[in-house]
Structure formats: structure tokens, C-alpha cells
Amino acid sequence: MNHYQHIATTQQSYRNTNSSDNLDRLLEKSITDKPSTLDLIHRLCQALEAEGITYCHWKSNNALDRSASGENDLDLLVSRADVPRFTRILCRLGFKQGKAPAEKQVPGVLDYYGYDEAADRLIHVHAHYQLILGHDMTKNYRLPIERPYLESAVQDDLFKVPAAEFEFIVFVIRMVLKHSTWDVILGGEGTLRAAERRELAYLEARINQDRVDNILKRHLPYISIELFNNCLQALQPGCSTWTRVKTGQQLQTKLRANARRPVPIDIYLKLWRRATLAMRRRIFKSSPKCRLENGGAMIAIVGGDGAGKSTAIDGLYAWLSKNFATARVHLGRPSWSWTTLTIRGILKIGNLLGLYPVDSSFRETLNQKSLLSPGYPWLLREVCRARDRYWTYIKARRFAANGGLAILDRFPLPQITLMDGPQGGRFLSQLENGPLADQFMSPHRASRFARSLVKREESYYRQTVLPEVLVVLRVDPEIAVQRKTDEDAAFVRERNTEIWELNWARTDAHVIDGSKSKRDILTDLKAVIWSQL
Numbered sequence: 320m321n322h323y324q325h326i327a328t329t330q331q332s333y334r335n336t337n338s339s340d341n342l343d344r345l346l347e348k349s350i351t352d353k354p355s356t357l358d359l360i361h362r363l364c365q366a367l368e369a370e371g372i373t374y375c376h377w378k379s380n381n382a383l384d385r386s387a388s389g390e391n392d393l394d395l396l397v398s399r400a401d402v403p404r405f406t407r408i409l410c411r412l413g414f415k416q417g418k419a420p421a422e423k424q425v426p427g428v429l430d431y432y433g434y435d436e437a438a439d440r441l442i443h444v445h446a447h448y449q450l451i452l453g454h455d456m457t458k459n460y461r462l463p464i465e466r467p468y469l470e471s472a473v474q475d476d477l478f479k480v481p482a483a484e485f486e487f488i489v490f491v492i493r494m495v496l497k498h499s500t501w502d503v504i505l506g507g508e509g510t511l512r513a514a515e516r517r518e519l520a521y522l523e524a525r526i527n528q529d530r531v532d533n534i535l536k537r538h539l540p541y542i543s544i545e546l547f548n549n550c551l552q553a554l555q556p557g558c559s560t561w562t563r564v565k566t567g568q569q570l571q572t573k574l575r576a577n578a579r580r581p582v583p584i585d586i587y588l589k590l591w592r593r594a595t596l597a598m599r600r601r602i603f604k605s606s607p608k609c610r611l612e613n614g615g616a617m618i619a620i621v622g623g624d625g626a627g628k629s630t631a632i633d634g635l636y637a638w639l640s641k642n643f644a645t646a647r648v649h650l651g652r653p654s655w656s657w658t659t660l661t662i663r664g665i666l667k668i669g670n671l672l673g674l675y676p677v678d679s680s681f682r683e684t685l686n687q688k689s690l691l692s693p694g695y696p697w698l699l700r701e702v703c704r705a706r707d708r709y710w711t712y713i714k715a716r717r718f719a720a721n722g723g724l725a726i727l728d729r730f731p732l733p734q735i736t737l738m739d740g741p742q743g744g745r746f747l748s749q750l751e752n753g754p755l756a757d758q759f760m761s762p763h764r765a766s767r768f769a770r771s772l773v774k775r776e777e778s779y780y781r782q783t784v785l786p787e788v789l790v791v792l793r794v795d796p797e798i799a800v801q802r803k804t805d806e807d808a809a810f811v812r813e814r815n816t817e818i819w820e821l822n823w824a825r826t827d828a829h830v831i832d833g834s835k836s837k838r839d840i841l842t843d844l845k846a847v848i849w850s851q852l
Contacts, residue, residue, distance in 0.1 A: 330696055356387040358413065359435040359442055364477050366408045370612025371397035375472035375479040377447065380486060381521035387477050389435065389770040392443045398469055399448050414444060417643065417852055419720060422608030425451050425458045426708060426718045430609055432642060434849040439842065441642060451826035454503060456592045459585045460496060460577050462489065483525035490522055499567035502586045504560060506593065511554060519554060541573050592745045603664045618852055622792030623815035625799030625807055626833040627746045629841050631792065632728050632842040644723040646715065649727035651739055653711040659703040666696045698772045701742050705779040712783050731780050734826065737817050741780050743773035788851045790844060791823055792813050794833030
């Protein structure tokens with residue numbers, strides 16, 4: 320029997336004519352407006368059915384269509400006996416386990432994320448092996464009724480859902496704990512949100528009061544029918560603040576044996592976490608995110624100018640940062656350290672005195688003439704750049720080692736000589752045959768100081784190990800020139816030609832066609848990266 324058949328049967332048995340008419344209209348509207356089911360969610364439900372997993376979508380079943388379309392989380396209660404098989408199904412379908420921030424971690428509640436490539440949407444499965452309830456900041460109570468809750472479930476068109484009476488009882492208890500205690504009322508959270516009011520009305524239209532009373536007596540004997548009715552009354556508009564606080568206190572007292580921590584500590588944690596979360600959002604402009612349970616990753620995106628790299632990285636960051644701890648790191652132009660600022664400041668003084676020209680490109684430096692050779696200043700700046708890249712790399716590596724996703728804009732690769740790698744040795748080689756070769760104080764290979772600078776630069780790059788995921792955006796040089804009109808055409812063509820002509824099949828890089836549209840590049844990028852995490 321699917322969910323709609325179950326509702327129809329419940330209507331005939333338990334509802335009066337007016338309630339049934341209203342329910343019919345609600346059902347007709349929900350069917351008409353029902354969004355399409357995502358393929359990944361459909362395959363997940365099929366696999367759960369085929370494997371005989373005992374589960375149900377345990378809450379918010381008035382919005383199952385939004386869950387099926389991936390707009391809402393999938394809140395699945397799963398039998399403990401089926402946890403290993405349930406986990407294997409998720410892994411087989413490409414789901415990754417996330418680790419919630421410490422303040423949001425709850426025993427018996429895990430987070431899994433899957434990527435539906437066709438819909439370009441991340442699916443969040445909130446897997447519950449215990450019914451944990453309470454305020455969002457602490458989730459302090461467990462209702463030990465998982466087995467009868469699951470036994471009451473019936474098959475919907477897509478998900479298994481619990482009996483309306485079970486869902487109604489749990490919803491009322493959840494809402495009182497969430498909105499009717501003195502601390503949350505003082506914090507301005509004392510009323511139900513619009514979505515919660517709709518869910519309450521949805522459930523009230525479907526329950527049979529005798530079955531509600533029987534469930535309370537059999538499975539929750541410490542919550543009397545009178546107290547439960549008071550809890551329901553406390554959720555109604557117009558109920559006095561005193562009545563709501565009194566009811567919330569009575570419910571907490573009856574649930575004391577089911578609490579994870581004493582009430583005073585729970586109140587303290589709610590207030591503390593609410594304050595720290597507000598501080599993070601307002602001052603640091605951030606909020607705690609999930610990290611991947613199987614470890615983070617460094618994701619390097621390499622490509623020449625005009626390959627669509629910056630746009631792809633922006634889209635990738637926006638996609639991942641919604642759910643996961645994500646950092647965007649520019650290794651091509653790392654932030655300057657205090658050492659770099661000091662050395663560049665000294666070199667700037669020499670420039671202002673006219674001793675050598677300003678910082679310029681590799682090729683321009685080779686053709687400059689001045690009182691003193693610009694070669695040594697150029698080498699010093701390259702060593703500083705290598706050092707800054709190395710320390711930026713270390714920060715990104717540490718972030719990834721702690722479960723974060725570090726997206727790297729450019730990366731020094733041994734195959735690429737024109738971008739982001741050691742330049743000192745190549746500079747000295749070309750300098751010996753250039754116009755600076757005989758200039759006063761021009762560096763050369765025999766110079767001990769020049770060799771030490773080159774050696775130091777190369778040492779930083781040798782310590783930069785390849786990332787877990789390397790993606791190369793490969794585009795025809797002429798297309799890159801057409802796209803990058805604000806850069807010198809010869810410069811853009813040269814860089815892209817090197818990447819274009821390399822044999823990437825001999826590397827671990829994932830090559831993406833950069834001539835595609837921005838949307839197609841991002842789609843390919845997401846699919847590659849999700850498969851590697």
C-alpha cells in the first residue's frame with residue numbers, strides 16, 4: 320500500500336466529511352505541484368527496497384516531494400541491524416560520509432552526501448540510527464521507540480513513511496522542546512515557523528486520536544495523555560507564555576531519563592553555541608561546515624590564461640562551500656610574507672634610486688639595461704615568490720589534512736616550465752647569451768650567490784608534493800588568445816601551447832576540454848572531482 324492509499328484508508332476510517340474534503344484538495348494540489356524525483360534518490364530508494372532495508376523517512380513527510388527532488392535533506396531512520404548494508408548501498412551509489420562540526424555531532428546520527436550529475440545537485444542523507452530530538456543547538460533527548468516507529472512504516476510511492484500517529488507524537492514533542500522552554504522563548508524562538516505550522520496541520524488532519532493515545536500508553540508511558548494534550552495546546556497560536564514555559568518544563572522533567580546531559584548544562588550549551596555562532600557569522604563571516612570523514616583533499620586546477628580556470632574555480636567553490644569546509648587558494652599569486660615585504664621594500668629603494676628597472680617579466684628582464692644588472696633583484700624576487708608559494712601550500716595542505724577541501728588556483732608542475740615553477744636556472748641559462756651577459760654585477764652560473772639563490776628557489780618547489788586531485792583545462796592556444804584580449808597575445812599563446820602539446824596521459828592529471836562552454840566545463844569538473852573525493 321503506498322502513502323496515498325494509506326491516507327485514503329485513514330480518511331475513510333477516522334475523518335469526518337469536512338476533513339476528508341480538505342485532505343482531498345491538499346492531495347490533489349500536492350500531486351499537481353510535485354517536482355520531479357532525482358535519479359540518484361530514485362536509485363537509492365530502489366536499492367533500499369531491493370535489499371530489504373528496514374527504514375523510513377521519519378519526519379517532514381508533508382514535503383516528501385521536496386525530499387525527492389533534493390531540495391530538502393533525506394531524514395532516514397534506519398534499523399541498527401541494517402546499518403552495514405545501508406552504508407554499503409550509499410557507498411555503491413557514490414555517497415561520501417561527512418563529519419559535522421563538533422558542536423553539531425550527535426551519537427547515532429550521520430551525514431552522507433551524494434552528487435546527482437544530471438541534476439547538478441548535492442543530495443544530503445541525514446541517517447538516523449536513533450531518534451534524537453531537541454533544540455537544534457544541542458539535540459539533547461533520545462526517544463527509544465525506533466523499533467515500533469519503523470514497524471509502523473508503510474511504502475509510499477518512493478519512500479517508506481511512518482504511521483501518521485507516530486510521526487505526530489514525535490513532532491509535538493520535538494516542537495515543544497524546540498520552542499517552549501524558557502531559554503528559547505527568551506531567545507526569541509518561542510513560536511513555530513510557518514513550515515512547522517503547516518506540518519502540524521498536515522499531521523493533525525491524518526491522525527486517529529485513539530491510536531495516538533494507545534501509542535503513548537504503550538511506548539511512552541512516562542508522557543501522560545494529559546501532558547501530551549498540554550504540549551499540543553502549547554503549540555497553538557494565542558497560548559500564554561506562562562503556559563508554554565510550564566508545559567516545556569514538565570515535558571523536560573518527564574524526559575529526564577532520556578536526556579544526554581542535565582538540563583542546566585544543556586541550557587548553557589544552547590546559549591554558548593548560539594552566541595559563538597552569531598559571532599562567527601557577523602564578525603568572521605563564516606559558519607562551521609562538514610568535513611569529509613575519509614579525509615580532505617587538495618584540488619589543483621591548472622590551465623593557461625583564457626582556459627576558463629578562474630570561472631571554473633569560482634563555480635566549484637560556490638558548489639562545495641555550501642556544505643563542506645572549503646578554501647580557495649591562489650598559488651599563482653600567493654600572499655606576501657613579512658620576509659617578502661621586507662626584501663621587496665629594500666629592492667624598491669634601489670629601483671627608486673635608478674640602480675635597476677622595476678620588477679618585470681622574465682623576458683623583459685633579460686632585455687633591460689641599467690646601471691646595475693636587474694638580474695639579482697629578479698632572482699631575489701623569484702626566491703621570495705617560491706617561498707610564499709611553499710608556505711601557502713603548507714597552509715592548504717594542513718587544511719586538507721584536517722578534512723577540508725582546498726581548491727588551488729594553479730600549481731607548480733615539473734612538466735610546465737613557463738608557469739609557477741622554478742625559473743632561476745632557466746633565467747641564468749638565457750642570461751649568459753643575452754644583452755645582460757657582460758653588464759656590471761650581472762649574475763652568472765659561476766657566481767656562488769646566484770647558484771645559492773637558484774638552489775634555494777628549487778628547494779621550495781621540491782617540497783611541494785602533487786595534490787590529491789589534479790585537473791588540467793586544456794584549450795587550443797588560438798581559442799585562448801581570442802578569449803584573453805586583455806593580455807599580450809604572444810604571451811597567452813606561448814603558455815597555452817606548452818599545456819596543449821604536453822602528453823598528459825603519462826600523468827595522473829584529469830584533462831578537461833577547455834574549449835567547451837563555461838557551464839559544460841564546470842559540469843565536467845564537478846563530476847571528476849566528486850569521483851575522486
